[in-house]
Amino acid sequence: MKTDAILQKDVIAELDWDPSVNAAQIGVEVTDGIVTLAGHVGSYTEKWHAERAAKRVLGVKGLAIEIDVALPGSSKRNDIDIARSAENILQWMTYLPKDYVKVMVENGWLTLTGDVAWDYQREAAEVAVHHLMGVTGVSNQITLRPRVSMSALETDIETALKRRARANAPSICVEIHGTDVVLSGTVHSLSERDLAKHSAWNTPGVRNVTNNIIVI
Known part of the structure; x- marks a missing residue:
C-alpha cells in the first residue's frame, strides 16, 4: 500500500506527464489516500483532464477538487453565446434524440437536463459540451427514461x-x-x-x- 507521500509524488508525476494539464498551476495534497487538487486553470477542459489524471493513479481512494477555472479574456463568452453553441452541437449529434436535452447556463456553468433512453447518450452529451470555449463547469442532470411498460x-x-x-x-x-x-x-x-x-x-x-x- 502506498504512503500518502508516495501517492502525492505519483499524482504530481501523472499531472506532469499529461500534456493537456499545466501541472505548475495545480497543488496536490494527500490525506489517508484522499487526494485534493487545488489551484487555478484556464479552462474547464484542463480541470477535467486534471481530475482524470489523478483518477488514473493506483492507490487513490477519493478525490476532492478545489480547482477554479479562471478564463483568460480571450476565452470569456456570455451565457447566451455558450448556450447557443451547446444547443447547436447537441442538435448535430446523430445518436441523440432531437430536443430531448435542454441547456441552461449561468456564469459559464452549463447544466444539461432532459431524458434519454441510453446511458451512452447521456455521457456523450456531456462530453460534447465540456470542450466549448467559455464553459467553467458542467452539471449533467440528464435522466434515463423507460421506453416501454x-x-x-x-x-x-x-x-x-x-x-x-x-x-x-x-x-x-x-x-x-x-x-x-x-x-x-x-x-x-x-x-x-x-x-x-x-x-x-x-x-x-x-x-x-x-x-x-x-x-x-
Whole structure:
C-alpha cells in the first residue's frame, strides 16, 4: 500500500506527464489516500483532464477538487453565446434524440437536463459540451427514461432469453422492480449466464441488473 507521500509524488508525476494539464498551476495534497487538487486553470477542459489524471493513479481512494477555472479574456463568452453553441452541437449529434436535452447556463456553468433512453447518450452529451470555449463547469442532470411498460419489459427479456439461450430459458426467472431487473435460476455455462445479463441490459428502460443466476 502506498504512503500518502508516495501517492502525492505519483499524482504530481501523472499531472506532469499529461500534456493537456499545466501541472505548475495545480497543488496536490494527500490525506489517508484522499487526494485534493487545488489551484487555478484556464479552462474547464484542463480541470477535467486534471481530475482524470489523478483518477488514473493506483492507490487513490477519493478525490476532492478545489480547482477554479479562471478564463483568460480571450476565452470569456456570455451565457447566451455558450448556450447557443451547446444547443447547436447537441442538435448535430446523430445518436441523440432531437430536443430531448435542454441547456441552461449561468456564469459559464452549463447544466444539461432532459431524458434519454441510453446511458451512452447521456455521457456523450456531456462530453460534447465540456470542450466549448467559455464553459467553467458542467452539471449533467440528464435522466434515463423507460421506453416501454414494465410488463412489456419483462416480456422482452424473456423472449430474448428464449431466442438466444433456448435450452436454458425455462430455468431463468425475470423479476421487475421499477426499472431494476433481477435475474435468477440456473444455466450450464458462464457464457449463458452473461448472455442473460446482456439480454436484460440491452432492453430499453433498464437501469440496473442484478444477476443471481447460478451455473450448474
